[in-house]
Amino acid sequence: MFYKRFTFRLIFRLTVINLLAYLLFYLVKNTQLWFTIIGVSLILLGTIISLYYYINEIRSDIKRFILAVKTRDHTLNFKNKATKGSFPELYESFGDILQVHKQIRLEQEAMFQLIKTILEQVPVGVIVVNNTKTTDGNEEIAFFNQAASNLLGVPAYKYWHRLKQHIPTFSNEIEQIAAGGKRFLELKIQDKLIQLSTEVIPLNLYSKNYTIISFQNIKDEIEQKETEAWNRLIGVISHEILNSITPISSLSDTINSMVSDKQNLNADEMEDLKTALQTIKRRSSGLLDFVKDYRLIAELPTPNLESHTIGEILKHIKVLMQPFAKVKNVVLDVEQTSSKITVQLDLKLIEQVLINLITNSIYAVEEQEIPHISVNYRLEHNKLYIYVTDNGKGIESSDLEKIFVPFYTTRKNGSGIGLTISRNIMKMHRGSIEVISVPNEQTTFSLLFNYV
Known part of the structure; x- marks a missing residue:
């Protein structure tokens, strides 16, 4: 009222x-x-x-x-x-x-409980560290799921320094990529060797800095992949050795039958003998070359990491490969050679990778009317990509994984070790090499580096 x-x-x-x-x-x-x-x-x-x-x-x-x-x-x-x-x-x-x-508030709490329940159920270890230090100067662990506790063999600690004291190797590796990135770790937990694929993501939330650490044991997957790789490699090696040994063995039997119980050989028999011996020598040399190539893959030098600008790398590649491309009537565009972005790498090894990729591209565009290859780069977040793109015949989807298998090649007179060596070099730089191909349209090989 x-x-x-x-x-x-x-x-x-x-x-x-x-x-x-x-x-x-x-x-x-x-x-x-x-x-x-x-x-x-x-x-x-x-x-x-x-x-x-x-x-x-x-x-x-x-x-x-x-x-x-x-x-x-x-x-x-x-x-x-x-x-x-x-x-x-x-x-x-x-x-x-x-x-x-x-x-x-109730909806937020319900969503938090849902996410927390999901994270507790997944087989991936998740640790969230609040980087804002307490009055005691310690960093508090905001979340520690059961999978993380099981994988590391530790209780769900409340403070980061306690985990650091218990597993210093793990914490030191995490701190090295605190700015973000991935790392492969091998840890011995309770006399058991585990292999962890680890990723660190920094996050700023409501003016507070957090570090999200996720990891999972990929030992079984690695062992399975290694078994598959060994099976493929053994198949390739067996095939090459059999291809060389079979004619050598056959020719040896032929020579043995020619010379057995004979004191002298006529001219035709001598000619046949020379031909057989030359064939044995040629196949033996081929087998030796095959073994040398295999040793080359297994004995790559450890990278000597130094700071180099992207412009410097691309400029060197342009000077090295432009003459070869010109002879083959291929247009080679190397872009952004003035870039000042710096990355840690072994210049000689990375140059070898780019030489392998560009050489493959030059042979891939041989049958094109307007053969073209471009080399450039892109920086996205904390990832650096160097691209080699061509408009050649491309790679069939069924061959995309096989091209990295040692001695597998789709090119006539190719050794089949260039891409294998390139992938190993990138792994030694804690990076990777990726490929996307549309046959007879465009193929792009990407070198991926962690940029910190």
Whole structure:
């Protein structure tokens, strides 16, 4: 009702205060009714105090509401004042806001519990470290799932320094890629060797820095891949050796039958003998070359990492490969040779990789009307890509993985070790080599480096 409204009550109180003040002024000036004057003064003082408490009550309610929102206190209730107070709409809005705030809070907690449950169930170890140090100077672990505890063989520690004391090798490796990146780790946990594929992601959330560490044991997968690789390699080696040994063995039997029980050989027999011996020599040399190529793959030197700019690398490649491309009538575009972006690598080894890729591309575009090869780079987040793209015949999808198998080649007179060596060199740089190909349209080989 209107008489409960704040405006009416305020005007009524102010009117009463003004009337009492006028009456008090009149009594003091024109009469000597001291008891009446004292009584009116007390009533006026009480009315002023009542007005103060009335206004202060509203201010106090607003203050309580703001504090409840700040502290996420959902127990505050304004239902009584929404029906009986001076500001029913205001108090009703307060209640609605607190209810919506409570609902959002409950939804956030439910989503957090859902994500936490999912992370507890996945077989991937997840550790989240709050990089804001406590008063003791320690970093607190915000999340440590059961998989992480099982993989590392440790309890779910609350502080990072405790985990560091227990598994220094793991923590040191993580700190080396704290800015973000992936790393392969081998750890001995409780006399058992495990191989972890580890990734670190830095995250800034609400002005706080976090480090998300995820890792999984890939020992079984690696062993399976190694077995498959060995089977493929043994198949290739067996095929090459059999191809060389079979004619050698056959020719040896032929020579043996030619010379056995004979003291002299006529001219035709001597010619046949020479031919057979030359064939044996040629196949033996081929077999020796095959073994040398295999040793070349297995005995790559350790990279000598130094700082080099991308422009420097591309400029060297352009000088090296441009003459060869020109002889083959291939347009070779090496772009962005002035780039100042610096990366840690072994220049000689990476040049060898690029030489292998560009050489392969030159042979791949031989049958094209307008043969074209381009070399450029791209920096994205903490990844650096160097691309070699050509418009050659491309690679069939069934051959995309086989091309990295030692001695596998689709090129006539190719050795089949160039891409194998290139992939090994990139792995030694903690990078990788990737390929995307659309036959007879475009093929792109990418060298991927971690850029920190």
